[in-house]
Amino acid sequence: MIWLANVKIPIGPQHPALKEPENFTITLDGEKVVDADIRIGYTHRGIEKLIETRNYIQNLYLIERICGICSFTHTQNYVQNVETILNIQIPRRAEYIRTLFLELERLHSHLLWMGVAGHEIGFDTLFMYTWQDRELVQDILEFISGNRVNYAMNTIGGVRRDISEDQKKKILETMIYLEKRAAYYKEVAVNEKTILARCQGVGILKPEIALKLSAVGPTARASGVDVDIRRDDPHAAYADTPFQVITTDTCDVFGRFVVRVLELFESINIIRHLMNNLPTGEIKAKAPRKVPEGEAISHTEAPRGEDIHYLRSNGTDKPERYKVRTPTMANLLSISEMLKGTYLADVPIIVAGIDPCMGCMDRVLVLKEGKENQPGYLLDWEHLRRYGIQWYAEKGGRIQ
Amino acid sequence: MKMPGKMLPKIFGFIFKKPVTVLYPKERLTPPKGLRGKMKFHLERCIHCGLCSHDCPSGACTMQLITGDKKQPVFDLDFCTFCAQCEEVCPKDAIEMTTEFELAHYKRGEAIVK
Known part of the structure; x- marks a missing residue:
């Protein structure tokens, strides 16, 4: 079996096991993963540069489109940044609606x-069930904001739409049903053998390594790192909302499963608290179009972890510099640590375990020019052609 | 030892339930009242200020000369992201979002609201 030692196989950018294109080079010894190398940059979209060319109102909708799932948390960060520089006070009702x-x-x-x-471990029943329940949440979002995915709800100085009494009633009704479903998932997750067999002891991330690689969100909390921006640095209306930070010490994919299931209960309780204590009053404060010179940094707890935005303004109606660090960027390095020592078949669930969002995360990859036959050496077209012909000729796989 | 099939009773229960989805062209779900669909433009209320095209994030709303001597907003739904910023910024409520969402068409330039 000598010939099987340390085989390098590329997974991605295009690969059926990955939901989004990203390159993982996996070194295998038999079926065991020895080393994993991640190369990013395939889905870079240049949003940060584009932000500099648009005014503050237009940027609201561009920043919303950084991510399709956690779109609100990005706009929340953006409006917090702009509001910090403008120094305007947000009405309490708007803060509550944002938290909702x-x-x-x-x-x-x-x-x-x-x-x-569930889909990654071949358990499609769970996939169908959870997505059916997710549809209820999306119905609420559509009912309140008018859109299912990019809600266009946040604006500088507050929110754009108010919540009426019958909307409030519908939210509370749906929460009763979702709590029942969450209780069912909690029971299923710890008892269903399909989940236990595929998730327990898979993708171990020790707490000290999680801290060292700066893991965030449910990935860090499943490794026993007690970190949550909602509690540590309360934004929006989290300061007067009671909730618990869920942590587990199993450090594996199963722990990440449990953390997320238990966070469903916390979210449902927070929504109940917000709806029962919704303050009356205005939903929007007046904001000027031009933003004075200054810089601001803001972070929120996105569903995937800590999301950091930085804004520098120069007194015009367009930002001078905008920088986004999405939670996947922080969690990505820990994948390469989790993969070591596992089986090849577990790679998809470990990668999916951090809830990756490659499109939000991707950054430009700058290559340093190296010398010939060394890493980083850039080939021109003619050189590449000759290299290709030579490579095939040595293999004997191509007729001259 | 834990046995597989914790979900089986529920799964069998679902066999006898009606599908969650509906057969779209025959049955239709009514969209919620606040849905941001195709917009409606009231020319008589328009004061030709151009704020809508200034704030449009996707370039769907442009000021063009159609009738008279003043430019009016023209909405190309091929570009529109339905954020309703134009509706929000309009000082005279000349733009109104309707709940019409079936906007499929064959060629570019067919879905234009004037």
């Missing part, structure tokens, strides 16, 4: 993740 959206988003994101995880 953040939590509804967490609900549907976690339900979506459970479906994807």
Whole structure:
């Protein structure tokens, strides 16, 4: 079996096991993963540069489109940044509605993740069930905001739509049903053998390594790292909302499953609290179009973890620099640690275990030019052609 | 030992239930009242200020000369993201979002609201 030692196989960018294109080079010894290398940059979209060319109102809708799942948390960060520089006070009711959206988003994101995880372990029944329940959350979002995915709800100075009494009633009604379903998933997750066999002891991430690689969100919390931006640095209306931070110490994919299922209950309780204590009053404060010179940084707890945005303004109606660090960017390095020592068949569920969103995360990859026959050496077309012909000739696989 | 099939009773229960989805062209779900669908433009209320095209994030709304001597907004739904920013920014409520969502068409330039 010597010839099987340390075989390198590329997974991605296009691969049936991956939901989004990203390249993982996996070194295998037999069926065991020895090393994993991640190469990013395939789905880079240049949003940060595009932001600099648009005014602050137009950017609301561009930033919303960084992510399709956690779109509200990105706009939340953006408006927090702009409001910090403008120094305007947001009405309490608007803060509560924003928190409601953040939590509804967490609900549907976690339900979506459970479906994807179920699909990756070949348990499509779970996928169908969770996505059916997720549809209820999306119906609420559509009912309140008018859109299912990119809600266009946040604006500088507050929110764009108010919540009426019958909307409030519908939200509370749906929460009763979703709580029942969440209780069912909780029971299923710890008892269903299909989940236990595929998730327990898979993708181990020790707490000290999680801290060292700066893992965030449910990935870190499943490794016993007690970190949650909602509690540590409360934004929106989290300061006067009671909730618990869920952590487990199993450090594996199963732990990530349990953390997300238990967070469903927390989200449902937060939504109930917000709806029962919704303050009356205005939903929007007046905001000027031009933003004075200054810089601001803001972070929120996205469904996947800590999301950081940075804004520098120069006194015009367009930002000078905008920087986004999405939670997947922070969690991505820990994948390569989790993969070591596992089986090839577990790669999809481990990659899916951090709830990756490659489109949000991707960054430009800058190559340093190296010398010939060394890593980083850039070939021109003519050189590449000659290299290709030579390579095939040595293999004997191509007729000259 | 834990036995597989914890979900089996529910799964069998679902066999006798009606499908969650509906057969679309025959049955239709009514969209919620606040849905942001195709917009309606009231020319008589328009004061030709151009704020809608200034704030449009996708370039769907442009000011063009159609009738008279003043430019009016023209909405190309091929570009529209249905964020309803134009409706929000309009000082005279000349733009109104309707719940019409079936906007499929064959060629570019067929879905234009004037």
